[in-house]
Amino acid sequence: MADNNLSQSTQNASVDKDVLLQVKNLAKYFSVNSSLRKSHRKYLKAVDDISFQIKKGETFGLVGESGCGKSTTGRTILRLYEPTAGQIMYNGVDLSPLSDRQMLPYRKKMQMIFQDPYASLNGRMTVNDIIGEGIETHDLYKGAEKTERIYDLVNHVGLKKEHVNRYPHEFSGGQRQRIGIARALAVEPELVICDEPISALDVSVQAQVVNMLEDLQNEMGLTYLFIAHDLSMVKHISDRIGVMYVGKLMEVCNSELLYENPLHPYTQALLSAIPIPDPIVTRNNQRIILEGDVQSPINPLPGCRFATRCMYKQDICTQVTPELRELESDHFVACHLVEEINK
Amino acid sequence: MGKILEVNNLHTSFFTHLGEVQAVRGSDFSMEEGDILGIVGESGSGKSVTALSVIGLIDEPGKIKEGDIIFDGKDLTELSYKELSDLRGNDISMIFQDPMTSLNPVFTIKNQMMEVIRRHTDMSKAEAKQHAIKMLEIVGIPEAEARISSYPHEFSGGMRQRVMIATALSCNPKLLIADEPSTALDVTIQAQILDLMLSLQKEIKTSIILITHDLGVIAEVCTSIIVMYGGMIMEKGTVDEIFYEASHPYTIGLHKSVPSMSRKSNERLVPIAGSPPDLLKPPAGCPFSPRCDHAMQICLELPAPMFDINKTHCSACWLLHEDAPKVEGIEKGEAKNG
Incomplete structure (x- = not known):
């Protein structure tokens, strides 16, 4: 059993040229009340000391239930939120202390696709303006070249040339998400953060968008951070997956292995809870039904965040916060009892 | 076991200022007593409107244009408002998708549960309260006696959905309509709620119509399935079929x-x-x-x-x-x- 912890292994990896994004001990707290006395202040610890890395060209999936901090992680990486602590290493450069002006070139390299295709497009702008805005900001193309570029992008995401002069309300949900994707790709990014890009779409349309994201990745060599709560879709699209629970990473592993051999009790429960669209499999499936509710991220209890619902809980779990440990190659788990549980 | 519900040639439309939205265009189905019928479809396929038509909750500008809904030998489309009110919450009850908005935030759980029980039975206040506490215990709310005086905001999403289920089942309905009961919940909580619904169904032998877009949930819970698309039924059959x-x-x-x-x-x-x-x-x-x-x-x-x-x-x-x-x-x- 390897007992080197994550911080060591990430240090080794920082030499690695393949790593595009490395998040070290990232934290984002939101203050809930603003008492003058420090001891009275309450913080919502949306993201609390998480570390992971994404290699060039891969898709890293971030899963978890609502409120676990997966979207906050995505937004903090882009500095849409100021991180409370930790480092965001992009190609070896720490983004967290950069000023807005210094950040600008990185904004071109990192783009985001949002969850809600209805709220994330400005209803008063035409498709042409929406896609062209980033091109103008970063001074990439002008005049006829810019028009050509927009046509090219629109084509790439499966829309037609004549669509560029229309407004968002003239499109269906799936088409709007395509516009959102074209906008993200307009500035030729390297890393795209996809924050639940398909969860607002109809089932039959989801597959269209997922296939398109995969095609674009192959074609342009994009790296994705794919945030979602739909575990079967995440398994489908991701190379590696991180499982979050109330602000903490519980398990990080490559996707095939995670679904075959989940080690953390939360991951095990989460995977067994997915309804499988196959009646025969379902009938023979033994469910792990968790007792109790998710604990609040506001002033969370010490120890493991999952301890309140964990059936293996022991005293140590409520006293010491478990660190992510590498149990097998590229399989990290944050649990004190993981060896005992999976004997 | 007889037929509990028969829907014949149901047409429901909404008359909006843009024109007539034909939400349901001729659906025919029936269900046996004790069945768990799943209606699956995408948004806008007419699955929710079908269910709302059955329980008589289609409001202006919507209208059932055509068709009959035979429940327990009575045609629901011909009942008066009063007769329908006697039926709703009593013989037919419904669980809605969003447990955050379907409970009234300004009344306590006790108040809302007792309202249903007192409306449909002749229990006294004390009896109704005891019955409500019993229902909360059945759905697995810890310390039901103390929690019953809480307001909805003091409960988590999963617990609110349990309260909804407890309320819906409090008068032993013959038919329970669950419209996406677990969609707004997290997977682990969803597993708890589906598990609960299944065990209650076995115990009190209610027939259930479960509406969802999630094929996984359908596979897990239902005995027969209707697939809807564009306001019409595309296919009907048992789960395996x-x-x-x-x-x-x-x-x-x-x-x-x-x-x-x-x-x-x-x-x-x-x-x-x-x-x-x-x-x-x-x-x-x-x-x-x-x-x-x-x-x-x-x-x-x-x-x-x-x-x-x-x-x-x-x-x-x-x-x-x-x-x-x-x-x-x-x-x-x-x-x-x-």
């Missing part, structure tokens, strides 16, 4: 477009091209024809009748007609009313 012997191109496409946990993850999904129809101007023929790979001329002109494949399984697709060309994966059936 819909999952393993699907004969409508839409059902087949739906199965292929969701990633399966057992399949290798690098396998490509097969999406259904195009997008769902606009029900303001529904297509003249089969609603799925513009997106169907096998669409023929007749599909664009005339909606397909239900073709019986066997006693329990039928499908509305022209490919099942005896004169239609053979398509792999789709077995021929007999026309019921073609």
Whole structure:
């Protein structure tokens, strides 16, 4: 059993040229009340000391239930939120202390696709303006070249040339998400953060968008951070997956292995809870039904965040916060009892 | 066991300022006592409107234009408001999708649960309170006696949904309609709620209509399934028939477009091209024809009748007609009313 912890292994990896994004001990707290006395202040610890890395060209999936901090992680990486602590290493450069002006070139390299295709497009702008805005900001193309570029992008995401002069309300949900994707790709990014890009779409349309994201990745060599709560879709699209629970990473592993051999009790429960669209499999499936509710991220209890619902809980779990440990190659788990549980 | 519900040729429309939105266009189905019927479809397929029509909750500008809904021998479309009120919450009750908004935030749980019980039974206040506490215990709310005086905001999403279920079941309904009861919940909480619904169903033998877009939930819970698309029923059958012997191109496409946990993850999904129809101007023929790979001329002109494949399984697709060309994966059936 390897007992080197994550911080060591990430240090080794920082030499690695393949790593595009490395998040070290990232934290984002939101203050809930603003008492003058420090001891009275309450913080919502949306993201609390998480570390992971994404290699060039891969898709890293971030899963978890609502409120676990997966979207906050995505937004903090882009500095849409100021991180409370930790480092965001992009190609070896720490983004967290950069000023807005210094950040600008990185904004071109990192783009985001949002969850809600209805709220994330400005209803008063035409498709042409929406896609062209980033091109103008970063001074990439002008005049006829810019028009050509927009046509090219629109084509790439499966829309037609004549669509560029229309407004968002003239499109269906799936088409709007395509516009959102074209906008993200307009500035030729390297890393795209996809924050639940398909969860607002109809089932039959989801597959269209997922296939398109995969095609674009192959074609342009994009790296994705794919945030979602739909575990079967995440398994489908991701190379590696991180499982979050109330602000903490519980398990990080490559996707095939995670679904075959989940080690953390939360991951095990989460995977067994997915309804499988196959009646025969379902009938023979033994469910792990968790007792109790998710604990609040506001002033969370010490120890493991999952301890309140964990059936293996022991005293140590409520006293010491478990660190992510590498149990097998590229399989990290944050649990004190993981060896005992999976004997 | 007899038929508990029979819906014949139901048409429900909403008359908006843009025109008539034909949300349900002729649905026919029936369910046996003790059945768990799943209605599956995408948003706008008419699944919720079908359920709301059954329980009589279609409000202005909506209207049931045509058809009858026979529940327990009575035609619900002909009942007066008073008669319907006696039925709702008593013989038929409903669980809504969003547990955050379907409880009234300014009344306590006790107040809201007792309102239902007192309306439909002649229990005294004290008896009704005891009954409400018992129901909360059944659905697994700890310290029910103390928690019953709480307000909805003091409960988590999963617990609110439990309260909704407790309220809905408090008068032993014959039919429970659950409209996406677990969609707003997290997967682990969803597993708890589905587990609870199944065990309660076994205990009190209610019939359940479960509406959802999640094929996984359907596979887990239901005994028979209706697949809806564009306001029409595309296919009906038992769970196994819909999952393993699907004969409508839409059902087949739906199965292929969701990633399966057992399949290798690098396998490509097969999406259904195009997008769902606009029900303001529904297509003249089969609603799925513009997106169907096998669409023929007749599909664009005339909606397909239900073709019986066997006693329990039928499908509305022209490919099942005896004169239609053979398509792999789709077995021929007999026309019921073609």
